[in-house]
Amino acid sequence: MRLADPQATEAFGASLAPLLRVGDVITLRGDLGAGKTSIARGLLAALGLAGEAPSPSFAFVQPYAPPEVRLPVLHVDLYRIEDAAEIEEFGLDEARGDSVLVIEWPERAPGWWPDALALRLAIEPDGARALTAAVPAAWSARWPT
Template sequence: MTQPATEAAVDIRRVGPESAATVHEIVRAAFAARPPVDPPADALAETVESLAASLSYGGLVAARDGVDVGALVLDPEGRTLWLRRVGVLPEVREHGVATALVADALARATGQVDDLAVLAREELPGTVTFWREHGFVQTADRSPYVELRRPAPRSYDAADADAMRRLGTALASVLRAGDVVVLSGELGAGKTTLTQGLGAGLGVRGDVTSPTFVIARVHPSLAEGPALVHADAYRLGGVAELDDLDLDTSLDDAVTVVEWGEGIAEGLADDRLEVRIDRAVGGRADEEAGLDPRQVFVAPVGRRWLGVVLPALSD
């Protein structure tokens, strides 16, 4: 029996003016294959020389099987990182190349800027939809372009459980009723520990423990703030299903924290805070000192988070 072909990995590298010819070739082929628009796309007027100037800060090139197939130009403007000339060769579209480019740009922007932005032609709804599916929201109409933005992620180091709780307490300072926090990470990564910090920062009642066996648990506020709804996504199809449970509070009046939400986050809420917890790269657990360091990647998604400054965390 013939096995299905494995999708080739996409390798991304940072490039500069020296790669202007490569970027030009990709951009020209990508934009020439798009439906015609009036006025024509500015990208078609690019030259190797103009792209070399645009690449003074840098750009990204994507390769599959050693062949360069996608590119974009990184253009910082104040606290915004613009993604320009985003192009993928026609023969490899729908193979995750553009998604890999965007993911890499987001990772490089982590903690460096406030948001990422892009211009998409309004006559190309599929392109606009692509950006919306990747967490960008429309912020302006610059006919014939649509401006879309996404808040930049931020990463934190957590040396131990206490540090993870302190991070949760700090993040609680930017949360309000109706917010959804989606937590992902391997078993024992610290999702519940982070939620304990969120609960402490929100000032809710009760011990925060893993919701695995109860689907969802409500922690009412001890003050005037929102309740905390702590849920397990294993058995949930989305926030609508969670809202159908017989809870003591409306999700609109609570902060909802969903563990194991990776892969279903898009169905949970358009506006959400995605939090991924990983073991620190190169970090080793120090059992005697009680340390098992983590890296926490916090990615705000949606209009709710535009302009919201995620908290700094001092040691």
């Protein structure tokens, strides 16, 4: 899928919001500036978040809960972790039972979310974004084709 500009990237994130279920995991891969946080921001805005969602780069995990958003969401940024074992301290396995996880830089913790909707963004020469997806069985009926 081609996302022409930042607005299209956020709009794509927003299109995922009505499809979400508690327990879903969405992973976002791509170089710095590829649009990972833009997808998360669009998704969170469509879930009802007023204002712009900050990047969780320094907090690692940014929680959102009703009534701020329609569903509980944990926006996770793994860019700064040094060892995948650090993720256990975040309590994401437990949180997944009652939240949606949106994880940036999942390659820092390979194998942790094998059933995630895995999205990858690449910057095209003209500045657009190329989005590819690995769609797990749980998303096959919901995935926008």
